[in-house]
Amino acid sequence: MYKQEVIDFYNARTNYDNDATRNRAIALFDYATPFPGQSVLDVATGTGNIAIQAAKKVCASGSVIGIDIATELLKITQQKIQAENLSNVQLIEVDAEAYQPESNEFDAIYCSYAIVLFPNIPTILGSWYRCLKSGGFIAFTCSSEDSYLALSIVEACAKHGITLPNLHEPLGTPDRIQHVLTQAKFNQIEIHPQQMGTYLGLEKAQSRWNGQFWLHTDNPLRELKPEKIRQIKASYDDEIAALETEQGVWHKELIYYVVARKP
Numbered sequence: 001m002y003k004q005e006v007i008d009f010y011n012a013r014t015n016y017d018n019d020a021t022r023n024r025a026i027a028l029f030d031y032a033t034p035f036p037g038q039s040v041l042d043v044a045t046g047t048g049n050i051a052i053q054a055a056k057k058v059c060a061s062g063s064v065i066g067i068d069i070a071t072e073l074l075k076i077t078q079q080k081i082q083a084e085n086l087s088n089v090q091l092i093e094v095d096a097e098a099y100q101p102e103s104n105e106f107d108a109i110y111c112s113y114a115i116v117l118f119p120n121i122p123t124i125l126g127s128w129y130r131c132l133k134s135g136g137f138i139a140f141t142c143s144s145e146d147s148y149l150a151l152s153i154v155e156a157c158a159k160h161g162i163t164l165p166n167l168h169e170p171l172g173t174p175d176r177i178q179h180v181l182t183q184a185k186f187n188q189i190e191i192h193p194q195q196m197g198t199y200l201g202l203e204k205a206q207s208r209w210n211g212q213f214w215l216h217t218d219n220p221l222r223e224l225k226p227e228k229i230r231q232i233k234a235s236y237d238d239e240i241a242a243l244e245t246e247q248g249v250w251h252k253e254l255i256y257y258v259v260a261r262k263p
Contacts, residue, residue: 002217003069003095006117009215010046010070017047017076024141024196024255025049025112029057031192032139032259037061038107041131043096044068044114048077048089054110055081055089064089067099097124101131111140116167119217125184132262138186144254145172147197149240153209156236157220160228167216177258186260194255199248206237208251 010016026049034040036059042051045066055064066089068074074091081089092099097118109128118124128138145151145168157164171177174191181189200208210233214221221229243249 001222002119002215002219006215007069007071010068011072014072014076016073017049022049026053027194028110028112028139028141028257029053031190031257032108032137034058034062034108039105040064041101041106041109042066043109043111043128044117045077045091046070046073046112046114048080048091050110050112051077051089051091052080052084052086054108055084055086058088060088062088065092065101066090067092067094067096069093069095097127100127103130104133105131107133107136109136109138111138113141113143115140116142116171117215121170122180122184125180125186129184129186129262134262137259137261139257139259142171142177142256142258143168144193144252144256145169147252147254149205149208149249149251152239152243153214153236156232156239159235160232162220162224162232164214164220165216165218167214171256174256177256181258181260185263187263188259188261190259192257192259194257195253196255197251197253199245200251201248202241202244205240205243205249205251209233209236 034054034057038058039062040054040058042054045051045068048066051064051066071093074093077091109132145166147168150166150168154164154166177191178189240249
């Protein structure tokens, strides 16, 4: 059920591309860039912003594989690849957890804003370590545990006896990022925080969570009746109203740009 929720959610986001989402993704190249002739894997490639940029950087002598489970997003990516006349990008529709490339196959592995969606992050990091060449790097983005008003959502659920896991918690602090990467045997770990938050009007802030969707494997909201969901949403609205200032409601969006290498 969880995987299908993820597929449905992202297949519905065919209007995902804009300057902001593209720039936030390719900012990873500010911290780790592949060289001409290298091989790159882009995990959860989505609309291909990372894959296409990587293809240009590795040139015709290099190669890029982009994988994703969202069919509709891959269609958009393929159209963009054809428009750019790129011949060194291959797209594969596959669950990243099921994808098994050769060991030591890639010089670089990217994952923009998707690593927290994997149910077992240590396992996926172990897979990336295996298929990365010695000296190669992984580069991904994740968010602080208190971004996106997540703590208010969790607290609203708790008031009604519902324990809602925070999907940003496992990688929600620099210390946790450092720990999980060290456990996966990576070194030369770099964590670059970028604050992209903004103030929102009260109504917009309250609409950021409608009580119907939360991408986590252990999501108790799936089992709740609509009336219970409405009660939790009302508590969430109260939580957000309490945060309002003259400037609005602060919508924190602290992004960690992370790079780590295989010895």
